[in-house]
Amino acid sequence: MIFDKLLQRQISKYYGDPEKLPKDLIPLLTAVNESYQHAERDRKLLERSLELNSEELLDLNKRLRAEAKELKEANYQLKTLFDKIPDVFFSVDIITQELLQMSSACEEVYGYSIAEFAANPNLWFDVVLEEDRQTILNNYPVMHEGHSFEQQYRIRQKGGDIRWIMSKISPTLNSQGDLIRIDGLSSDITERKNAEQEIIRSEAHLKASQHIAHIGSWELGLGEANFMEVHCSDETFNIAGFEPDEVDMNVDLFLSMAHPEDRSRVSDALERTIKSGHEYDVEHRIVTRKSEEVVVHSRGEVVVDHETGRPVKLIGTVQDITQRKEAEKKLRNTEANIRNILENTDTCYVLVDPAARILSFNSLADRMIRDEHGLALEVGGNYVELMPADRTNLIRERMATVLREKKTIFYEAEYKKSNEDSRWFYFSMHPILGEENVATGLSIAARDITDQKKSQELINESNQRYELVTSATNDIIWDWYLDDGKIYRSDNFYHAFGYTKDETNFSVTAWSENIFEEDRQNVLDSILNLIKNKTATVWESEYRYSKSNGDIAYVQDKGLVVRNSEGKVVRLVGAMRDVTSEKVLQIERDKITSDLAQRNESLEQFAYIVSHNLRAPVANILGLSNVLQHPNLDAATIDTCIKGLESSTNSLDKVIIDLNKILQVRSVINNSAKEVVILQEVVEDIKTSIDYMFENEGVKMNVDFSEGRSLYSLRGIFTAFFTT
Structure with a gap:
């Protein structure tokens, strides 16, 4: 539309290119243009009517003032309209770098006032993010050639927020082709950009979701303009074995991919859906481009034009359910196997x-x-x-x-x-x-x-018999499992050694720690040698074992070897017996034997002394006695013999006294080994050590020491005597 020249200048001043006026401003500008035209006609009329009388001039002046007022109001309305538009209108004199005009929306869009832009001609460029400035610089040649263009970039508002801006630039060149002015419109497109990014993210999520779920989407045109046109998502192509948009998908290609045995069923289902408008739902096999057989589940529904009621397209999904079908098959097989197991x-x-x-x-x-x-x-x-x-x-x-x-x-x-x-x-x-x-x-x-x-009842009875047998003997039955190191013992273990079940550790380590230190290594070495020996069947050892009260017991231990099918020793079963009494008895017996041997030696020495020291006086007495038996002895001879007998008798007496002193000295030495021997305790100890013999032979023994309960003597003599 052609406007009055004055109005065109005003539009260029406040807006820019008149050809790019918004449509909603045309009616207003048309009315303003008519006012301008009326004013122009009146001005010309005034020039032609200078000769009119003053009354006519006054009347004309009045009308001109009224029209000027209308024009001023129109200009105000136009400026108000520009200021209310959320976009930023601006004009810049390139020669002077002067901001000619800018709408007040700049504070909303940029965060800076018109005055701040006027004071700093480069402010609009300074707020552009550094990474987007090259986009603007790339358009400088286009601008200097006088071509209009659009550009999008990000700015940092005065408050620090980042906003997206789209600027439409219209350059003006002089007659020499030099850039002298630019007019432009800047709009905040942040929300649109965010929406575009959200759409991109949504499409990416949809694409990823379809890929993860093996679900593709498709659309089949049913209208006149798009009849039988097929559009598919990327995942639909992937399921069919194609790269996205590798081929032009159509109904014929779609049906040709169906497995030959399923093709007619797919075609019939598709035809029924198109005719009836009912849901399309079918499972079938397809043969991919790589000749792989894939099972898919296709679903779709008809979209109808609400005005005409005619179907315009069929939209749907296709899902690769091959893995699910295989899983269902495996599940059915598993269920059948489980059912078979449960039934058997x-x-x-x-x-x-x-x-x-x-x-x-x-x-x-x-x-x-x-x-x-x-x-x-x-x-x-x-x-x-x-x-x-x-x-x-x-x-x-x-x-x-x-x-x-x-x-x-x-x-x-x-x-x-x-x-x-x-x-x-x-x-x-x-x-x-x-x-x-x-x-x-x-x-x-x-x-x-x-x-x-x-069976458990029989086992319990057997265990009861076992407990009775083990309780009737002093032997401690044990069972050692080498795999876990656990040792199980019969109850008389606790009675024999004073331990309780609560404080007993059933490991082989605890057992070995209670072996007397001087015996421990020999016992462990004998077990290791047994394990290494592939033919050994029996293990035996005698060692000292610590009781709970710290006393040391002598034990005899014997076990039978249990091997697995590979010949490895996995178990030892045996019996441990406390032989402390027998061991003490043996020690005492050995001591008595030693004492008797020493006494025999002493007796031999004593006999030697007697034969040596008594021989002379006794020989003299015997000789003098023989002399005195002769008849006819004179008095002197008899007196001499008597004196000889007396001397020999004194000598014999002296020898006896000396021997008595020797015996007294030996008696003092032997008394150091004597003690008060309580006879009942000796008998009870012996009974305890050979109690099994009494039980096996059915022997009972009654003892009465009421007339002599104790003696001061060697205990070993009486122990040997009573044991015998």
Whole structure:
């Protein structure tokens, strides 16, 4: 539209290029233009009517003033309109770098006032982010050539916020082709940019989601303009074995990819959907470009034009369900295997929901219920109601506990029938947990343990006999498992050595630590040699062992070797015996033997002394006695003989006195080994050491020391005497 020249200058001043005026301003500017034209005509009329009278001039002046007022109001309205528009209008004199005009929206868009832009001609460029400035610099040649252009960049507002700006620039050249002015419009497009980024992110998420789920989308045109045109997402191409947009997808290609055995079914389903408008839903196989067979699930629905009611397109999805189908097949095989296992196991299984309704069971469970209760299991029936009346409340409580605590419980139950032996069953109730750990039912398992119970009774009887046998002997039975180092002992171990079960560590380490230190290494070495010896069958050792009170006991230990199929020693079973009494007795016996040998030696020495010291006086006495027996002895001879006898007798007496002194000295030496011997204790110690002989032979012994309870002597003499 052609405007009045004055109006065009004003539009250029406040807006820029008149050709780019917004449409909503045209009516207003048209009205303003008419006012300008009226004013121009009146001005010309005034020039032509200078000769009119003053009244006419006054009237004309009045009309001109009114029109000038209207023009001023129009200018004000135009400026107000520019200021209210959220976009920034600006004009710049390139020669003087003067900001000719700028709308007040600059404070909203840039955060700076018109005055700040006027004071700093480069402010508009300074606020541009450094990484976006090159975009503006790249458009300088275009601007200097006089071409209009658009550019997008980011700025940092005065408050620090980052905003996206789109500027439309219209350059003005002089007659020499030099740039003298630019007019422009800057708009804040941050929200649009954010929306575009959100759309890009959404499309990326959709693409990623489709790729992860193996779901593609497609669209089939049904309108006149797009009939049978096919548009597919990238994942749809991927499922078919193509790169995105590698081929032009069409109905024929779409149907040709269907497996030959499924193609007619797919085509019929598609045709029915197009004709009826019903949902398209079909599972079928396709053959990809790589000749791979893939199972897909395609779904779609018809989009109808609301005005005409005619279908315009069919949109849908296609999902690669090959893995799911394979998983379902494996699941069916697994279920069949599990069912086969359950049907061939010796355990009864019943699955119930939280209300005790039966969901599933194996044939053994059905037979057990029939045998025990005369009823049949049925899916949907109540499990608790099949149980004996005296057990229903207990079973309900146990089921409630499993569902509430989500823990498995185990118990045994005895079922009795008249005129029949009892049958024992071992039950376990397991919670079936679904999503979010919610109990959705129970698995009840039962196993007939009647034979096991009977075997256990036999084992208990055997163990009882074993305990009786072990308690009747002083031997300590032990069983050592080399794999875990545990040693199991009979109860008389604790009686023999003073330990309690609570303070006993059943490891081989604890056992070896109680072996007397001087004996320990020899014992351990003998065991190691046994393990290394592939033919050894028996281990024997004698060592000292510490009791709980610190005393040392002498033990004899013997074990039999148990090997696995590879010949490795895995177990030792044996007996340990406390032989302290026998060992002490042996020591005392050896001591007595040593004492007797010493006494014999002393007696030999004594006999030698007697024969040597007594020989002379006795010989003299014997000789003088023989002389005195002769008749006819004179008095002198007799007197001499008597004196000789007296001398010999004195000599003999002296020898006897000396021998007596020697014996007294030896007596003092031997008294150091004597003690008060309580005879009853000696007998009791001997009885304890050979108690097994008394039991084996059925011997009873009665002892009475009421007339002599103790003696001061060598204890070993009486120990040897009473033992014999």
